[in-house]
Every structure is written in C-alpha cells, then in structure tokens.
Amino acid sequence: MAYQALYRVWRPQTFSDVIGQDVITQTLRNAVASHMTSHAYLFSGPRGTGKTSCAKILAKAVNCLNPHDGEPCNECEICKAANENRLNDVIEIDAASNNGVEEIRDIRDKVKYAPTEAKFKVYIIDEVHMLSQGAFNALLKTLEEPPENVMFILATTEPQKIPATIISRTQSFNFRRISKQDILQRMEFILKDKQIDFDEEALNIIAASAEGGMRDALSILDQALSYGDDQLTLKNAQEVTGALSNEQITSYMQAIADNNPAEALTSLYQILASGRSALRFTEMIIRVCRNLILYNSDSDLSEKMDKSVMTKELLAIADKFDNARLFYIVDQVSATQKNLKNSNQTDIYMEILTVKISEPKVAQAQTQANLQEPSEAVDNEVIDKLRDEVSHLQNEVKNLATGEVKKPVVKKTHRRTKNNTRLNKTAIYKVLGSATKSDLMEARDIWPDLMSMLSITQRAMMKVADPVAASKDGIVVAFDYEMWFEQAQDDTEFLSELSNNAGRLLKKDCQIVLVPKADWPKIRKEYIDNNIDLNNQGKVESKQEPKKKTDPTVDEAVKLFGDDIVDIKND
Template sequence: MSYQALYRVWRPQQFKDVIGQDAITKTLKNALITGQTSHAYLFTGPRGTGKTSVAKILAKALNCLNLKDGEPDNTCEICQAINDGSLTDVIEIDAASNNGVDEIRDIRDKAKYAPTRARVKVYIIDEVHMLSSGAFNALLKTLEEPPAHVVFILATTEPHKIPATIISRTQRFDFRRITPEDIVKRMRFILDDKKITYDDAALKVIAKAAEGGMRDALSILDQVLSFGDNHVTTEDALDVTGGVTTAVLGKYLAAVLAKDHAQALKMIEDLLAAGKDAGRLIEDLIEYLRDLLVNQQASSLLGDLEKSLLDDQFKILSENFKPAQIYHMIDVLNNTQQQLRMTNHPEIYLEVATVRLSETAAPAAAPVAAEPADTQKLDQLSAKVKQLSDQLKRVEANGGTVPPPTRTRKHVKAKASHVNRKAIYPILGAATKQDLTNLKDVWPDLLGMLSITKRAMMKVSEPVAASPDGVIVSFDYDILVERAMNDAALMTELENGLQKLTGKQPKIVLVQSDVWPTIRKDYIQELKAPATKGKSADTKPKTPPVVNKMTELFGKDAPNVTIKND
C-alpha cells in the first residue's frame, strides 16, 4: 500500500480523538445520548481544526449499530462502510465545484427517498459558502421542511458569506484554533507511537507555524520527517517552515536597538541568502515584539510555549525597549508586510524597514555596555568632527555645492539632506504641465521595459516635474534614491526607454519625495526676489524702444506724432 500522509492516518475516528474542541464534542455526544439531535448543523472555523472530521464522526454516530456513550464503535458494518466511503447514504459534497442550482435541486429531489442501509441519510456539504445565491435559495426550502430521515451538515471557513436565513435554520458550532500546547501534545503522541525520536523545541516550532491548524501541523511534521530521515530536529523544523530562531531575532533587534545598521542589514542579507521566507521573517519579528510588549505590561499572560522559546537576550531587550518604540516598529513591519505582496524582490523593502526600525529605536542605554560612558561620548564626538571635516572638503572641491554623500550600509540615513539644485532648477525653469502629463502617460510603459530587479526599485518612484530636456523623479525612500543614482545601468535604461517612447532623451534627476515640496518652494521664492528688488530700485516707467526711435525720426514736438499708453 502507498504511503499515506499523517493527517489522513491519524484523522479522528471518535469524538474523544478530536483535539481542542471539547465543548463541541461534549455537546454533540450529549445530544446523541438523549436523542435530541438536529436536522441541520453548521460547522464554522479556520482550516484544519476538525470540521469535516467531526462531521464524519457525527454521521457514524447517527447510524452506528452499537452506539455507546455517544461514541460510534467503528466496528459495526455501518461504521466500517462510512470509514471506507462505500455507504451511499452518507454523501460528501464539495460546494466549491458543485455550487449551482441544479446540483442542489438534485440533492433536494434525492433527499425525499429513504436511506438504503443506514438509519439516517447524511449530507455533508463542505465549503458551503461557495454556493451561488440560487443554490442557497434551493437549499433553504429543504432546510425549512426537511424529511425526517435526512440530516444536513454544512462546513465553512467563511460563515459571513452564508445567508442569515440558512444560519437561522441550523445549529451552529464555531470551531476555534487549536492551541500550540494541544498541537505539541498530539504530535508527541503520534511520534511516540511511531517510535520516532524528536527535539521538543522542534515540535514547538512546528506548532507555532501551524497557526492553530492540526492538519497543517501534521503536514509540516510529515515534511520534517522526510527532510530529516525520520528524526525531528529544531534545525530541520526551521528549514522546512522558513522560520528563524528567537536567538537570531533577538540578535537582530539588539542591532536595531544599538543602531548598528551594518550588522542588522548583514543579518537580513544572510537570512534571505539562507532561503528564509521574507514574509515569515516579518511575522516572526512582529510576534517577537508582541511578546516583548506583553512581557513588559503583563508577563503572566505569556503562555508556557512562548516562555520556553525565549532566552536571556529577550530579557535585555524587554528592559531597554520602550512601549512607544515597539508600537512604531510593529507599524513599520506591518506596512512592509503589505509591500512584500507587490514585489518579487523583498530584500529592498526589508533593508528599508531595517533602517527605519533603527531610526526609531533610540535606546536609553545600550543592551551591552562595551566601554565607559565618557569614552563612548568622546568617540562619538570625534566621529562627528571627522564627518563634518570630510563634508567641508567635498564642498570646497565641488565649488560650494554639496555632493550626494557616499555612504556604506553602516551609515545609511533615512532623510536626504543634500540635493542637486543646479540640475533641478533649469528643469523647473522650463517645466510645463503638459510635459509632465505626457510623461506620466508613458511612465507605466517605461517601467515595463526595465528588467525585473530595476522595475522593483522604481515601483516607489513618481515623476513630479518635466520639461522638454529634463525630468525630476521622486522616491519614497532616500536609500533608493542613492541606489538608483549610483546604478549607471538603470539610468541608461531609463533614458533609452524615454527616447523610444517619446523620441527625446531628457536628463533624469532623482529626489526624495519628502524634500521635493521644499525645493519647489525655494525655487519660487528665488524667482520672486529679483523681480521685487528691481521694482523697488526703479519705480519710473521706462519708455519703450520703438517710441524712442519714432521720436528721433520725427521729433518730440511734431504735430502728427501722439504718444498713448494703452
């Protein structure tokens, strides 16, 4: 026989085998014992929490020949026929592929007939929210006046899509997410039964990645067993789930807290190079920050599973991070999570998020004091003096113009403090609204001509001014402005693309979006200044040149010459 997945082999066969849904199983067992079962049930809840399994167990219990304490015995011919799928009186329907009116009408017509072998005919309709409006209306009639020998069990992950008229005619049971502790306990039982060795921490990693779904947990466990040759280790579990250890997360946030940009960015690069999933990394960071916040405000609310995965670094970070910093960092990560869905190059957004996190984390004290405070301040002042000295030399070398500073990852700044006004002002002087409109019309086509990597970088850009000979493009993040300016191949592709689309090859100047309004305002003020100065210096109106010429030819007092100011 071919190999079967763990979640199929270990699917619950009795109510007592169902994990994490004690209230539901107890209610159903009591109804079976007292004979107070309903004609229609609605099972709702997240995927992998036992909805379909409980529906099958209920179908067996309703027809079991040897029901005991509300539990089917799984040995009678009816139970065995349901288990192997040969009983025609228990019908499973996938509403995702059978969602039309005709399918439901067929069910309604066949429901009138008595069951052939079983006591009750049971219809299990999975993903019932996928039914069309007409199909729901057809089902409603049957639920209003059901035959005595028919029971409907509806299952769905999205109950809000089901009409209220359907819900009101069923007994609704809401399946909750299974706790990580219950998932770990079940996996231990399965592995012990199969005599497979495991690391306890690995099971906790799998339970956390399953997000409350027992089926998902067993599927991940299956992968880990195949990956690790029937031995479950923490490293294998992290590799399969794409997760990161709490130690690595703590080290990363410690670098953020210390504003060590180089270290934090290097860790991001290494994690992505190792194949870690960017989206999962963001989720792990948000959960870690959540644990920090809960530990600060009410440490007793942290579960045993969370506490077992934490280390000494967590305690240090909990003491140094302020709640306001954690709130802001979660917002930054949440926004980054949304941006990752729109790109194939997540490393750019992760690097930007890392810099933004570092800027918001200004610790009252460093997690680890490397030297006395006075020496540290002296080193900081010395570094600042050297930075200012280097900047002055660049200014002098460029004739008084401050060039864009050359920065390594260790000294990335989120704000663009210097802009190339000499290149921007001529474009503004000749810019027109029509040129900008024409450029915006072809901008999507221009991005489509770029390579995938360069297109991902330019997605956060927007043209803000244009003239026949120049274009000003703004970026949301200054780190991308610097990267694009230093990418000669990108600038060449943009200029060549514009030439193909417009027949012109204008000069492209990049600027950060949050400083663009200031540049535009300064330019307008500089234009007004000479005009105002000229009026105050000479208020006497000047005689037009043509009048002077006529006066020279005919004389100022000639009778046929009259000067009028229109």
C-alpha cells in the same frame, strides 16, 4: 499500501478523538445518545479545526448499530463501511465544484428515497458558502422540512456568505482555532506512538506556524519528518517552516541594539540568503519586541513571555531597548508588513526597515517631537503677541460683566492627564445603559475568534485585555496595563477593524470601547451613583441634576477662554 499523510491516518474516528472542540463534541454526543439529533447542522470555523471530521463521526454515530454513550462503535458493519467510504447512505458533496442549481435539484429529488443500508441518509456538503444564490434557493425548502430519516450537515469556513434563511433552519456550531498547547499534546502523542525522537522546540515552531489548525500542524510535521528522514530536530522544523533560528534573530537584534545599520544589513542579507520568508522575519521581530516590552515593564509580565523565543542572549540586550523605542520598532515593522503583502520587492522594503529601526536618531526625534513642550517650539515674539491678545480679551469680559455675575476669574490651567483625554466616557455610558449579562457572555464566547482574526502585532496588544461589559450595540474592553490601553486607543484604524470584526461575528453592529482596568471600577460606580443616561444628542447628563441655565455673559466668557479656566462665583 501507499503512504498516507499523518492528518489522514490520525483523522478522529470518535467524538473523544476530536481535539480542542469539547463543547461541540459533548453536545453532539448527548444529542445522539438521547435520540434528539436535528435534521440540519451548520459547522463553521477556520480550516483544519475538525468540521468535516465531526460531520463524518456524527453520520456514523446516528447510524451505528451498537453506539456507546453517543459514540460510534467503529466495529459494526455500518461503521466499517463509513470508515472505508463505501456506505451509500452517507453522501459527501464538495460545494466548490458542485455549486449549481442542477446539482442541488438532483439532491432534492433523491432525498425522498429511503436509506438503503443505514437508518439515516446523511448529506455532508463541504464549503457550502460556494453555492450560488439559485442553489441556496433550491436547497431552502428541502432543508426546512426534509423527509424522515434524512440529515444535512453543512460545513464552511465563511459563514457570513451563507444566507440568513439557511442559517435559521440549522443548528449552528462555531468551531474555534485549536490552542497551541492542544496541538503540541496531539503531536507529541503521535510521535511517541510512532516511536520517533523529537525536539520540543521544533514542535513549538510547528505549532506556532499552524495558526490554530490541527491539519496544518500535522501536514508541516509530516513534511519535517520527511526532510529529516524520520527525525524531528529544531533545524529541520526551521527549514521547513521558514522560521528564523535563535542565532539569526539574536544577531539581527544585537545590531539594532548597538545602532549599527551596516551590521544589521549584513545580518539581514544572511537571513534572506538562507531562504527565510520576509513576512515570517517581520513576525519574529514583533514577537521579540513584544517579549522585550513584557520583560522591561514588570516582573509579573515577564512570566507571560514566550520562552521559545527569548534566549539568554536576547535577554542580555533587553536593557538596551526602552519601551518607547520598542513601540517605534513595532510600528515600523507593522507598516512594512502591509507593503510586503502587495509587492514583489521584499528585499528593498526589508532594507529600508532595517535602516529605519537601527538608526536611533529617527526614533529619538519621533519621541522628542511627541514629548516636546509647546513653549520650546514657540519664540518670544509669538508669546508676547498671545499675552497682548489675552489681556485684550480680559478687558472685554470685564466690560460685559453684569450685577449678577462677577467677572470670570482666570484660574491656573490644570492639564488633564493623558488617560482622561483618551477615555470615551460617552460611549462607555451608552454601553452600560443597556448592558446585560447575556450580552457579556456572548461577547466572551466570540472573543477567541475575534483575536484569531487579528495580526500577530494586534494579538500581542490585546493579550492583556478582556470584555467587562456588553450591550446589544457595544462591548467595553478593559486593559490590565495602561500603556497597552494608550497604544490601542490611539490607533483609530485598529479600533475600527476590531469593531467591524466583532460585528461580523455577532451578526450585528457593534462598537468596541476601551478602558484601563484600573479606572473601570471608578467609572462603573460613577455611572451607578449618578444614574447617568444618554439624551437624544448623545451627550452625557445626570438624571438627578437638571441642566442649569447660563447667562449670556458667562457663555461669552467660556467661548473666549474655554470652560477649563473659567470659574463662576455667585454674589
């Protein structure tokens, strides 16, 4: 018999064989065991997560002659025929190539006929989002009220393209990306069964490259075994996936740490000459920077480092990078990644990136510009002019003072902390005003899928954040560490993308609001104590304290000096 790919040989044949989808498989198993299966299902999720496999298992289970607790026996004639793809009552249709109205009308005409061998006639329509609008309309009535003993199972990677009228007529199951640990365990099981020696680091690289897809992982594993003549070594996995070796990334980062652009470029040319992907290269730089930030920040955080990336050599140069420079490197690499996806001149962009991050003057200038006090950038002439203007304005306010209100007293300006200026309390209170436990549970359910939609850089940033409150219109996300909160809060483009992706998953408009976890209990208590609500203009006011009327004189003073430095004292 011809050789079969690993993902075909090891395709799950029972619900218990499906990896990483325990909630879905348990639900389907119980439905089959209790004879409470639906007439239509929708399986959605990323590629290679088990949608089609579960559809085939469900088709077998409902028709099996000797089911065991909702599982197909795989021994009766029906199961054997289904496993060999010769059961006429299980019809698989690829919607990508059969997406017209005529094909769906043909199905509609044939569903009226009873099954020939099995109890149920099962239609599995893969990539159903590829159907035309006319085809969806033709399917609609049949999907709503199919004849007895007919079941439809729709599978798709893009559920947002399916009309709501179709979704409402199905039981929907959202397949999630499979965790790296589950993929590793499955590959280890297969290799041990085949009695093949393997390197654990090689499996780590393959699992990371698969990005949550079991089929992709097994395909890469198959390729690595072929390349290494039925041996899995670290070198084989790196060659097949295009991943950098530890020596290559260490050499490059060492040159960056030593502020040596010439040596860094030499290392870059060697890496690109070895056939490594520029995009994979940038991803590795970000992963290293993320681990160095965790290592430099706190001893507890260092336990969350990726041990497969952080070698002793990289840890030895960790003290040469401070967090400000690591953030700068990540920003530059992220910007370069966008250019790499839209250009064929990857070498040029990588050269520019290498020079930028290996020249300390650039990073230092950036940091100093952010930290520089205003007084250092303004000459004495400007200061004197401002003093004269302030003195003149003070005299004007003194002349405007009435008997009831004394002149405003200029207090010492208290600079607000960075954290307070970044907090969007209005948006937080708006979420708290209509927050429910069910909304929070729904937000937590879609959180893994939301993270999977982010880039590696963004996922690293959000690794220490979780939803803590949610309403119909928004989600409050708390960060364990303030530095990550500040990084995310300052990136308006990222916040917008995060909110849009959450809205797509929840199928409604949704705003993501960020808060440091250390400040969250205080903000929540403040809201509860003051019974804060939102008025029609979206401004935060207290129900217990009505808005006080102000004097025109005071308004003028506030307008001139700002409410931070005006103190009103009554006689």
